[in-house]
Amino acid sequence: MASSGPTATPLLTEPQIEVIVQRYLREMARFEKTASAVADRLRRELRAEGHLRYMLSFRAKHPEDLRGKLRRKSNDRDVRYNFDALMEIGEVVTDLAGCRVVVYSVPDEERVTELVRRAFALPDRGDARPPPIRRPSGYQATHTLVLAPEAQDDTSIRGSICEVQVATVAAHLFNELEHDIAYKKLGHDATAPETRLLASVERACKLADHVVEQLLDERARGRARLVSLSDPAELRLALEQAVGHPLTGDFARLFKMLDTVVDPLTAAALEQLGKPNELLARGQAEATKLGLQADDVTAYVLGILPEYKAEFALIAAHWRGPKTALRRAIQSGVRRGAKIEQTTGSNDDDVDG
């Protein structure tokens, strides 16, 4: 919103800036209360989500930071920052009350922003819910302007605006450095080596964001593999994901069989029984030797049958109803295994238990 170059006359005089800062000082408690109320509500909402990891902080803008911001905007001749408009300072400087949520990953930044925009009433203004900020300077976060939550016993903050910033922990590191070095120009203008190093930090932070996202995806997959499969549909999905294509057969029967012999029955446990693709291939080969037409479940059972002969024989022996292909396959497989053992002289257990 700057209207001319840095050499133009500042929009505000120093006495005007002083008036605005003094006026803000008198109102500062209200902005502190606004930020605190938004943080309290946000903390409850984030806890209710359960799975999100975050760091939450809040503050009212320090008067000297406001003074610095007014000077910069004035020097840039940002016309929004004219003296008359600044008499309603909260309408112009929208980060006087601020909350910051720092999260692990960019997808979490999106999730938390979505939650913020769902949980709070937003002010009726065009800049309340801007898209994620990805500035050429490297600054990266998502901002939302929210209204202070309504409280029955306290109307002093009603209508007050609070800026909620959500950023990843890596972006936060860069944002802070960039804010101090390039934006605020604390101490001195950035030297060429400082600028180069700041650019390196930016690249490292972007890489960290990328790797953290991959790591969290992998953790989520790992967690899912350790959760007990609760029904035949979940077992089917786990096996289909492992082999990469749809599978056929009686998964209700397979679920009961595996649940009887594996504790706990999880996707990770299935992998430990053997690679499903290899077990299916082994089972199909065995079915061919037995002269059986095998669907995928039957082939899978035949694939693990050498390890579970005694158990599956006992399980199938007490199945009620007609003799299914799966039952025939188990009984044929067990008989064939026993014959091989007799001819090779191996001494295995009694299949009847």
Added chain:
Amino acid sequence: MTLTVSNLVAALDGFPAYHAIDVFADDLAELRQPMSSSMRPLDAQGRGFLVTHQDRNFRLDIFPERGVARLSKYGHAAAVTGAVTGALAGGLVGAAVDAAKRQKGAGLLGGALLGLLVGATLGGAAGEARRVFALTYDPAAGQWRAYDGGLLRWMKDQLAVHAS
């Protein structure tokens, strides 16, 4: 109707891939009667006993908090301790029997006698899924059968004692 150590040994013999069988303590006849001289304490706490069945040694562990008794293959030479008193051992067994009754609730199992054969972990590392075989004993047939009834998950949770 109860199980006996002989029934548990039959399950271990029938399925050599497993090293132990867990049952509810109140289902085991030997724990519901005064402690017999065939059960000799293996530790000072009165939780582990040497049980000899047909000249073979087994170890019977009591888990009083869970109401579970575990019979394991026990190849070691008997290192029996005389330190534990009959009263101490009897107290723990009684606690295990009471806990088992609480775990099962009134009529939950309808008299079913359940056993969980326990084998090695599938991946060989602690904390991983392990090989088990859920069984129910059929007193009429005098045989163990596979159990895949509606209480299978509950049974695995209750009986699976993660002890070394």
